[in-house]
Amino acid sequence: MRPQAFVEAIAEMKLTNAALVDCTAEQSIVDAYPAFINANLHIVTPNKRANVLPWRRYEALKALLDRRQKHFLYETNVGAGLPVMSTLRDLIASGDEVLKIEGILSGTLSYLFNTYDGSVPFGELVRQARELGLTEPDPRDDLSGEDVARKLLILAREIGLRMDIQQVRVHSLVPSTLRGGAFSPRFFREFARYDAEMAKRLEVARARGHVLRYVGTLEHNHARAILQECPATHPLASATGSDNIIAFTTKRYSRTPLVVQGPGAGADVTAMGVFSDILKLLHYLPE
Amino acid sequence: MRPQAFVEAIAEMKLTNAALVDCTAEQSIVDAYPAFINANLHIVTPNKRANVLPWRRYEALKALLDRRQKHFLYETNVGAGLPVMSTLRDLIASGDEVLKIEGILSGTLSYLFNTYDGSVPFGELVRQARELGLTEPDPRDDLSGEDVARKLLILAREIGLRMDIQQVRVHSLVPSTLRGGAFSPRFFREFARYDAEMAKRLEVARARGHVLRYVGTLEHNHARAILQECPATHPLASATGSDNIIAFTTKRYSRTPLVVQGPGAGADVTAMGVFSDILKLLHYLPE
Numbered sequence: 001m002r003p004q005a006f007v008e009a010i011a012e013m014k015l016t017n018a019a020l021v022d023c024t025a026e027q028s029i030v031d032a033y034p035a036f037i038n039a040n041l042h043i044v045t046p047n048k049r050a051n052v053l054p055w056r057r058y059e060a061l062k063a064l065l066d067r068r069q070k071h072f073l074y075e076t077n078v079g080a081g082l083p084v085m086s087t088l089r090d091l092i093a094s095g096d097e098v099l100k101i102e103g104i105l106s107g108t109l110s111y112l113f114n115t116y117d118g119s120v121p122f123g124e125l126v127r128q129a130r131e132l133g134l135t136e137p138d139p140r141d142d143l144s145g146e147d148v149a150r151k152l153l154i155l156a157r158e159i160g161l162r163m164d165i166q167q168v169r170v171h172s173l174v175p176s177t178l179r180g181g182a183f184s185p186r187f188f189r190e191f192a193r194y195d196a197e198m199a200k201r202l203e204v205a206r207a208r209g210h211v212l213r214y215v216g217t218l219e220h221n222h223a224r225a226i227l228q229e230c231p232a233t234h235p236l237a238s239a240t241g242s243d244n245i246i247a248f249t250t251k252r253y254s255r256t257p258l259v260v261q262g263p264g265a266g267a268d269v270t271a272m273g274v275f276s277d278i279l280k281l282l283h284y285l286p287e
Numbered sequence: 288m289r290p291q292a293f294v295e296a297i298a299e300m301k302l303t304n305a306a307l308v309d310c311t312a313e314q315s316i317v318d319a320y321p322a323f324i325n326a327n328l329h330i331v332t333p334n335k336r337a338n339v340l341p342w343r344r345y346e347a348l349k350a351l352l353d354r355r356q357k358h359f360l361y362e363t364n365v366g367a368g369l370p371v372m373s374t375l376r377d378l379i380a381s382g383d384e385v386l387k388i389e390g391i392l393s394g395t396l397s398y399l400f401n402t403y404d405g406s407v408p409f410g411e412l413v414r415q416a417r418e419l420g421l422t423e424p425d426p427r428d429d430l431s432g433e434d435v436a437r438k439l440l441i442l443a444r445e446i447g448l449r450m451d452i453q454q455v456r457v458h459s460l461v462p463s464t465l466r467g468g469a470f471s472p473r474f475f476r477e478f479a480r481y482d483a484e485m486a487k488r489l490e491v492a493r494a495r496g497h498v499l500r501y502v503g504t505l506e507h508n509h510a511r512a513i514l515q516e517c518p519a520t521h522p523l524a525s526a527t528g529s530d531n532i533i534a535f536t537t538k539r540y541s542r543t544p545l546v547v548q549g550p551g552a553g554a555d556v557t558a559m560g561v562f563s564d565i566l567k568l569l570h571y572l573p574e
Contacts (some may be wrong), residue, residue, distance in 0.1 A: 272382070
């Protein structure tokens, strides 16, 4: 059924206190959100696409939600079931001021740099991770940093910044010559030519007692997703395995940040987060 | 004004959607909670005393809240402004099963063991911490582990365990001969006699590559607050300064836990947490 036909059927039912739970990653469903909202539905979703819409469309969606007094809940957009958006929202609502948000926001990139110690070349590590199901089918989707950039944009908009995805500075780990075309296992042969460069970066970091991490940072109205060195004492350095970790430095949490850490992807924890949002919606609605 | 006179004045006002915000640490106010609830007030508080009442009184309070359909919000009971209770509640509400809760739940004990490296004797470190205002006026209130035990009890009751404070196993860091009487600076002279014992524990831990931490653990329906060795890779080992840290291992967060970390005490972050609770209450109430 096309979304539009579905919306029409819903609208005819004249529901109150109903919600669309969009568990897809589809743009076509997001394009139909205004119609769902006009059909009197709240929206609960792990789908990030609405929150990264171009500013004008995003603004119009928020205005429509306001006008129709509908709730839009998307806790799982960043960190899946981890309490990231709710924590950020509580900080802001209670009058705190966010000074910096730093995070390891990709489980795949977390795994790769927590594991990468030079004993296995970086390209081979990516190949192994793909075989273990820890990357997207096309690992360039992870290595490009685009997913981290999208999450940074969502966090930026949550703290009230008027930002679009083009304004997030992203350092892609995919060499420019390897970015186009469909993915084939041939990719790894070409990618291996960059192993030495990565090994050198690791060596330099280690010489300073640092670790390499792919970090998303939001600070002074600027967002960047880059591979960087972190001292061992850095709040983000303690993540292990494929954990996500996110540190909020605020006016009140200024000396040491408020940190949330744990598995930030996976069907079970995401489902739990979506279900928590549905339960929250129940609290918000009149009985 | 005595609580009872205050309650009577409140009851006469016939308020709806009003709340008592108890920012004291007083038992007398907690004793008056039933009267406040009967006067139609919700309760928001950082005061831990209600949640550690003997089981029979605790159960009666919860039953009264249910009967009068009043909310009781106490996010700041554990970790102050950190999202501890809300995270635990979301996990449970969405059908997850808590297998283990481990935490460094005392900012003072966190500071002491994060700082203690043997260069300054342990007793001297406690004396310095007291001068810096990092301990209670009587540092035995921190060293006894009783505050950690109370927080464990609150967490235990939150996950549905029928538990009383006597059932929490607590290892006090105050030698039994020094527990009675009023505090005087003389305490430190006596306490210094136990420095060698602590130094020995640190040495043994270090020889194994471990750190010493005062940890509260809730597992298999048992609660304990003890000084223990943690491997450097332990989820709790990454806390620094006087941070609190709490790790939830659940059916869904089983391979690596969900971790919340940050400053867990202080007037500003506690006030923020209380205010967040008040805002949550607004969401819960009919308009």
